[in-house]
Amino acid sequence: MKKNTLAVILPVMFGFLAMGFIDMIGLVTNNVRADFNMSDGMVNTISLSCYLWFLLLSIPVGMALTKWGRKKMVLVSLALHVAALLLPYLAYSFASVLVAFSLIGIGNTILQVAMNPLVTDVVTGDRVTSTITFGQATKAFGSIIAPFIAMWTAVSLGRWQLLFPIYACLSLAGLVWLWLTPIEEQPREQKNVRFADTLVLLKDPTILAFFFGIVVLVAADVAVNMTLPRLMTDQFGLTPEKANTCNSVYFLARTVAAFAGGALLLKVDDKKFFLAGSWLAMAGLVLLALLGKVGVVPVLLAVCLFGIGYANLFGIVFSFALRRMPDKANEVSALLIVGLVGGAILPPVLGWIRDITGSQIAAVAAIAVVWVYMLWLARKIRNFAA
Secondary structure (H helix, E strand, O other): OOOOOHHHHHHHHHHHHHHHHHHHHHHHHHHHHHHHOOOHHHHOHHHHHHHHHHHHHHHHHHHHHHHHOHHHHHHHHHHHHHHHHHHHHHOOOHHHHHHHHHHHHHHHHHHHHHHHHHHOOOOOHHHHHHHHHHHHHHHHHHHHHHHHHHHHHHHHOOOHHHHHHHHHHHHHHHHHHHHOOOOOOOOOOOOOOOHHHHHHHHHOHHHHHHHHHHHHHHHHHHHHHHHHHHHHHHHHOOOHHHHHHHHHHHHHHHHHHHHHHHHHOOOOOHHHHHHHHHHHHHHHHHHHHHHOOOOHHHHHHHHHHHHHHHOOHHHHHHHHHHHHOHHHHHHHHHHHHHHHHHHHHHHHHHHHHHHHHOOHHHHHHHHHHHHHHHHHHHHHHOOOOO
């Protein structure tokens, strides 16, 4: 019987909080660009060094879950976060940031693969969707606070890089809390899981569609996260510190919408919810492209609209996929997390678009074009059957 209590759920939610630390990549790349006077194309290689690991390690981690257990893998990921977050503080350079985000990518890959199946060990099946959605809201909170911590440390202590050891301490706290929390994992048949056992899931057209949905979702999220502060800096002359706080507006909209969505999904049909969210997000991207030169407030309103629409889509896609093949939860989770490589693919392309056109608006328009896939997926999901 699952121990569906706060004492067990809260440390798992803290794991989602640590998962959100990867979203500081937008803030970090914006500051690194300013600190070392780098081009968009070059500085966006930070996202490549981070998100490429989702392609390389997700399936091996999924295989390891069966052997070592979900909780143990989450603990390993948090330990990697602690080590990675200390590196750029101790030796700040473009190279150290690349290495740090590479380690964060490895740790976050493990965390993302293990966390969603771990949710199924602490809540009942009919609450998986809402719990994962609440987890995504908690993840977004970890993203919200980063710009404000960086601004406070820059103004009060003279170094925005103090953000790194603060997040390292939070990761360490989460590690200790989860380590001390007993979780009874669902028994699974111990067998040798091969790469083919995971990749073969793509033969299911529905799983394949969900996989590319994750690719697009993460690509768009990381792209907006990295493009927004640069748009504010280039178009309206905001300082990097003030421009970074604009990302907090985006993540705040996502957090509020995710918490609200987690409650609404207990009562509202998740297929209709997904359709509405996809169209709201597209409306936000279109308005962002159209209003990108009008003013700061219109831009933030457009980004909020995108964030509200986006907030619950990841959790819905993930829960649908897990419900599609509940007996292969580890393999499905690993396969979908491979899709996070979208965060490595789109940002460098957008950086080159910005360098060639000289316009961040062109980058936003490219994100909107990619998002068309989500509108198609929303139509397909209407016929989804677990």
